[in-house]
Amino acid sequence: MERREDVIVGKHVYGSLYGVPREKATDEEYLRGVVVRAAESAGATVHAVNSWTIPGEKGGVSVIVLVLESHLALHTWPEYDYATFDIYTCGEHTDPWKAFELLLSELKPRKYTVHYVDRSQEKTVLEAQPRR
Amino acid sequence: MERREDVIVGKHVYGSLYGVPREKATDEEYLRGVVVRAAESAGATVHAVNSWTIPGEKGGVSVIVLVLESHLALHTWPEYDYATFDIYTCGEHTDPWKAFELLLSELKPRKYTVHYVDRSQEKTVLEAQPRR
Numbered sequence: 001m002e003r004r005e006d007v008i009v010g011k012h013v014y015g016s017l018y019g020v021p022r023e024k025a026t027d028e029e030y031l032r033g034v035v036v037r038a039a040e041s042a043g044a045t046v047h048a049v050n051s052w053t054i055p056g057e058k059g060g061v062s063v064i065v066l067v068l069e070s071h072l073a074l075h076t077w078p079e080y081d082y083a084t085f086d087i088y089t090c091g092e093h094t095d096p097w098k099a100f101e102l103l104l105s106e107l108k109p110r111k112y113t114v115h116y117v118d119r120s121q122e123k124t125v126l127e128a129q130p131r132r
Numbered sequence: 133m134e135r136r137e138d139v140i141v142g143k144h145v146y147g148s149l150y151g152v153p154r155e156k157a158t159d160e161e162y163l164r165g166v167v168v169r170a171a172e173s174a175g176a177t178v179h180a181v182n183s184w185t186i187p188g189e190k191g192g193v194s195v196i197v198l199v200l201e202s203h204l205a206l207h208t209w210p211e212y213d214y215a216t217f218d219i220y221t222c223g224e225h226t227d228p229w230k231a232f233e234l235l236l237s238e239l240k241p242r243k244y245t246v247h248y249v250d251r252s253q254e255k256t257v258l259e260a261q262p263r264r
Contacts, residue, residue, distance in 0.1 A: 008190070008209055010216065014144075014249075018257050050182055054200060058140070058222075064196050064203060068186060070216075071196060071205055077140055082253060084142065084202075086218070090190075111257050117146075117247070121214060125150050125243050 010119025019110030038099035142251025151242030
């Protein structure tokens, strides 16, 4: 089999939002819309949208959007004014930072932390194994 | 409002699997079962299971399991013998490494990379902001 020249390029922006207004953190319909628009702003193609409201002190809203290029996830803990996000998109055409900017501008946290990780196939690992 | 003593504890194990047998990487039903069992082995409570098969050269199977403690995601690229996984669980009672071990023993990659990130609320950030 001919060696593939290309690799799967993956980009993952994740982090935490502190001081998210409670009326936003509890509004499942609103949050669905925010994550869908975040995916679109990253240049990803939305394939499926799922959301849930989980009761309890450590409950909250979860939104997971499957995009053709991987997924976005948002979990909120309204009792803690807290949320975490994952924006994981594959392909050169996507920019997860655009999605992050949309989350910030919509959810208006007082503080946030954000991290980036390259989720691309690692060529050194690929080269260590013969392809079938 | 009284200051909360506890914080949301989050643990995220993620990485890549290289050389996943193609018959496994294309079997949506099998992969659903694997990710559900991975979640359970981590001590997480499965709330919803979704999976999709996306056609095309860069297509594959995606499984996303919402657990009460956050989520697990698996994406496969059978044409590349490749998969990526995210095991993100909250709470002291969960151990995402147990889920990782199950993924390895089931999917039998020839190589893998794995990373861990602490997704807990950061006290230094919390202390920088007065609670409402």
